Amino acid sequence: MASLSFCFSSTVHCDLPIQSQARPSRPKTPNKSKKLPKKQKNPILITRTNSNNSGGDATTYTRLPPKDDYFEGGKTLSAFNLDSSVVKLSDLAKQLSVVSENGDESDEFSSQDEIFEGGLGLGEGEVQLIEWGSVFDDENDGGDEVVAVEYEGVREEGDSFDEEYGVEKEKGVPAVMRCFDRAKIYVKAGDGGNGVVAFRREKYVPYGGPSGGDGGRGGNVYFEVDGSMNSLLPFRKNIHFRAERGSHGQGKKQDGAKGEHTVVYVAPGTVIREAGKGGQEGRLLLELLTPGQRGLLLPGGRGGRGNASFKSGTNKVPKIAEKGEEGAEMWLELELKLVADVGIVGAPNAGKSTLLSAISAAQPEIANYPFTTLLPNLGVVSLDFDATMVVADLPGLLEGAHRGFGLGHEFLRHTERCSVLVHVVDGSGEQPEYEYDAVRLELELFSPQISKKPFIVVFNKMDLPEASEKWTSFKEYLQARGIEPFCMSAVNRQGTHEVVCAAYELLRKKSEGEKESRGWPEPSNLNHVAEMVHKQRSAPINEFEISHDSSSSAWYVVGGGIQRFIQMTNWQYSESMKRFQHVLEASGVNKSLIKLGVKEGDRVIVGEMHWHGPVKETSQESNLIAIVKSEPDATLPNPPTFVMALSGYILARSRRVQYSTNLILHSHGASRPQAYGRIYADEMGGEMDQKGAKKETGCSSIEKGVEEFCCWGYNSTNDRA
Ligand SMILES: Nc1nc2c(ncn2[C@@H]2O[C@H](COP(=O)(O)OP(=O)(O)OP(=O)(O)O)[C@@H](O)[C@H]2O)c(=O)[nH]1
Numbered sequence: 001m002a003s004l005s006f007c008f009s010s011t012v013h014c015d016l017p018i019q020s021q022a023r024p025s026r027p028k029t030p031n032k033s034k035k036l037p038k039k040q041k042n043p044i045l046i047t048r049t050n051s052n053n054s055g056g057d058a059t060t061y062t063r064l065p066p067k068d069d070y071f072e073g074g075k076t077l078s079a080f081n082l083d084s085s086v087v088k089l090s091d092l093a094k095q096l097s098v099v100s101e102n103g104d105e106s107d108e109f110s111s112q113d114e115i116f117e118g119g120l121g122l123g124e125g126e127v128q129l130i131e132w133g134s135v136f137d138d139e140n141d142g143g144d145e146v147v148a149v150e151y152e153g154v155r156e157e158g159d160s161f162d163e164e165y166g167v168e169k170e171k172g173v174p175a176v177m178r179c180f181d182r183a184k185i186y187v188k189a190g191d192g193g194n195g196v197v198a199f200r201r202e203k204y205v206p207y208g209g210p211s212g213g214d215g216g217r218g219g220n221v222y223f224e225v226d227g228s229m230n231s232l233l234p235f236r237k238n239i240h241f242r243a244e245r246g247s248h249g250q251g252k253k254q255d256g257a258k259g260e261h262t263v264v265y266v267a268p269g270t271v272i273r274e275a276g277k278g279g280q281e282g283r284l285l286l287e288l289l290t291p292g293q294r295g296l297l298l299p300g301g302r303g304g305r306g307n308a309s310f311k312s313g314t315n316k317v318p319k320i321a322e323k324g325e326e327g328a329e330m331w332l333e334l335e336l337k338l339v340a341d342v343g344i345v346g347a348p349n350a351g352k353s354t355l356l357s358a359i360s361a362a363q364p365e366i367a368n369y370p371f372t373t374l375l376p377n378l379g380v381v382s383l384d385f386d387a388t389m390v391v392a393d394l395p396g397l398l399e400g401a402h403r404g405f406g407l408g409h410e411f412l413r414h415t416e417r418c419s420v421l422v423h424v425v426d427g428s429g430e431q432p433e434y435e436y437d438a439v440r441l442e443l444e445l446f447s448p449q450i451s452k453k454p455f456i457v458v459f460n461k462m463d464l465p466e467a468s469e470k471w472t473s474f475k476e477y478l479q480a481r482g483i484e485p486f487c488m489s490a491v492n493r494q495g496t497h498e499v500v501c502a503a504y505e506l507l508r509k510k511s512e513g514e515k516e517s518r519g520w521p522e523p524s525n526l527n528h529v530a531e532m533v534h535k536q537r538s539a540p541i542n543e544f545e546i547s548h549d550s551s552s553s554a555w556y557v558v559g560g561g562i563q564r565f566i567q568m569t570n571w572q573y574s575e576s577m578k579r580f581q582h583v584l585e586a587s588g589v590n591k592s593l594i595k596l597g598v599k600e601g602d603r604v605i606v607g608e609m610h611w612h613g614p615v616k617e618t619s620q621e622s623n624l625i626a627i628v629k630s631e632p633d634a635t636l637p638n639p640p641t642f643v644m645a646l647s648g649y650i651l652a653r654s655r656r657v658q659y660s661t662n663l664i665l666h667s668h669g670a671s672r673p674q675a676y677g678r679i680y681a682d683e684m685g686g687e688m689d690q691k692g693a694k695k696e697t698g699c700s701s702i703e704k705g706v707e708e709f710c711c712w713g714y715n716s717t718n719d720r721a
């Protein structure tokens with residue numbers, strides 16, 4: 001491989017791009033066009049040109065044109081601080097962009113007149129100055145568009161790519177180019193609706209019984225492959241996808257409505273990963289390839305049960321209802337790798353898009369300047385013998401692309417999934433052999449796998465005399481390397497059929513060899529993430545693990561079933577606590593804790609819930625524990641929105657009370673914390689009545705008796721905490 005230097009001599013002549021290019025248009029986005037910025041910092045040349053796309057105007061942009069080409073009157077470029085004697089090809093990419101022609105005429109335009117005066121051979125009104133950097137920051141999509149060329153930055157011979165890399169990639173490449181095939185999004189399934197406590201109240205129907213309905217199920221999150229998408233650009237603006245929550249249940253046994261599902265549409269070839277942490281790549285979840293494929297990603301939460309569902313033979317008047325199950329949520333990283341049989345690669349302006357338009361019904365943007373194609377275009381090519389293949393026209397490759405230079409591996413990545421490559425070489429360029437080598441080198445450096453893919457080389461623009469002159473030497477150059485190149489004129493559609501047939505033949509051979517055309521396994525089960533979530537949730541309540549942190553005297557109970565139970569428990573109902581105690585007992589959590597040596601004052605943490613576990617040595621038979629939903633040692637009672645409990649409580653099995661009081665506070669609304677609990681006679685000196693309980697707890701009113709009370713308006717900082 002010839003050693004490649006990316007410099008060129010100022011004597012090399014190339015056509016001036018700004019004088020011959022057609023009016024480009026950026027990829028259409030739904031955003032409104034913005035006006036050109038008023039403030040100008042660095043001068044940029046913008047020309048409004050109306051040249052056509054005729055093949056005769058074609059210009060090769062393997063190198064930046066020498067400075068003389070920009071200034072017909074011999075005017076120097078010193079005003080632009082550009083030393084163009086040594087410039088990398090990729091500089092041009094950075095410098096080309098598209099902006100709205102509808103912008104304001106700059107006030108500073110006149111102040112810069114001397115820079116351009118007479119030097120460009122352009123009429124008045126054909127040149128504007130705008131601020132570089134503002135051009136790509138918006139998604140300007142104005143009607144009439146012009147080309148902006150920035151003359152900025154000195155490129156010295158010997159500059160290393162490393163020095164440039166990073167700065168230029170981030171600065172020079174517009175966001176629209178960087179982000180179209182990667183996205184990070186947040187998805188959340190809908191929460192289930194809450195169940196309610198209600199009783200049937202009807203004339204002549206005494207003891208109507210519980211009639212609280214269940215909450216509705218939350219909506220699911222689906223992924224679907226939309227064949228009309230070829231980028232992930234929509235995720236630049238909208239990254240949060242939440243399914244609707246289920247409605248709450250209502251009285252008269254009315255269940256809540258289900259939440260609406262959410263469908264996230266992605267382009268074919270999207271790979272979905274769990275968002276990685278600390279720079280690590282996340283777990284691979286899904287690979288969505290074929291249009292129409294649909295997968296359930298996150299199932300919605302179950303609706304909470306209303307009190308009608310809790311009715312039983314022993315509890316005919318249940319005053320308990322569940323909260324809805326929370327919908328699963330996660331951050332995802334999407335990556336798009338275009339799925340195509342054939343990828344058209346080559347240097348900018350080689351005629352790749354022209355070839356695609358000639359061989360398929362696709363209508364990619366074609367224009368005589370580099371980086372017309374910012375997003376890959378797909379086309380379906382039908383051959384005579386009833387065979388089709390998907391062809392992708394990829395944006396131009398530059399020196400240093402394998403390191404992200406220019407448009408970088410944003411695009412090289414797409415070649416990974418193409419089975420066959422068609423390498424288009426611009427025959428009208430100064431040195432087609434050099435251009436060929438440069439692009440091959442980039443492919444090799446990016447990935448050895450890509451360079452091993454079968455490929456054909458096509459020498460384009462044969463209709464131009466300067467190209468046909470070089471054809472023989474180019475052909476010999478490649479033949480010496482064992483490659484038989486094709487020649488064509490994409491504009492005139494001459495030789496394109498041979499190219500298509502050759503590409504198809506390669507594709508067929510490869511498919512036969514590998515027994516699969518794309519080397520990409522079809523995913524078997526697209527719902528496996530949802531199944532995994534479902535499995536985690538349906539874990540039995542008696543499957544848990546307990547760990548102990550001796551420094552903080554905390555016990556951690558981890559178990560899908562028990563955590564889910566706690567999340568769905570609605571603590572506002574006093575019966576919820578009884579049920580909770582029962583579950584702790586039935587699931588074996590209490591026993592295990594006591595066996596492991598839980599002590600009075602220890603904290604027991606289940607999921608996000610904190611529990612104080614002041615279990616006395618003597619109260620082996622007792623259950624745990626109490627309640628806390630916020631910081632366990634938070635002071636009472638402010639802020640009123642705190643939901644907390646103060647101490648643990650133990651339910652004695654026998655009627656004889658063994659330990660202590662418990663106090664569980666829940667805030668209801670803005671200002672009225674509510675306390676539930678039991679106060680036992682032992683601690684209060686043997687006897688205690690409602691009055692005593694009231695005094696003891698500081699509650700302003702007590703609705704129940706000694707054993708169970710519920711008080712409103714709790715305001716004192718009771719030291720039972
Ligand atoms: N004379 C002649 N001009 C051609 C031919 N093929 C393409 N062109 C011209 O070359 C210019 C660039 O063509 P595109 O198809 O946009 O080139 P590209 O490789 O897709 O360029 P990028 O998308 O910028 O990388 C256009 O002005 C075309 O009209 C050809 O066979 N003959």
Ligand SMILES: [Mg+2]
Pocket residue numbers: 352353354364365366372373393394395
């Ligand atoms: Mg193109």
